[in-house]
């Protein structure tokens with residue numbers, strides 16, 4: 001595989017978030033509820049060489065599986081990211097992050113006059129109209145937002 005192997009040891013179980021756009025790794029680690037529990041450890045590799053992307057960031061999280069909320073959030077910030085689920089030192093599952101058709105409770109509506117920004121009981125809800133380039137339509141105010149406005 002690649003360079004990062006030389007920098008950080010393999011993990012026995014957990015999740016490797018690969019192919020994060022270079023420079024986005026710290027944003028991703030911020031949204032992972034790291035609130036890491038007793039045995040959960042994370043490392044962020046910044047600006048790693050990548051054949052596919054030139055440069056990329058990589059995050060290894062030991063002993064942690066990501067929640068759906070975390071995966072959705074990663075898909076917003078780092079749409080190129082892929083997740084490798086590790087068990088017994090081996091990758092048992094590989095998947096690219098993907099947004100669901102409807103995104104609930106993951107991100108706020110940038111429209112300040114949107115009702116979701118004043119009614120705290122309303123769940124923020126977006127229809128994913130298009131993934132690349134990203135177009136999200138707020139379920140309530142119906143405005144359409146691009147990645148730069150949302151993530």
Ligand SMILES: [Zn+2]
Nearest residue numbers: 109114138141
């Ligand atoms: Zn809205």
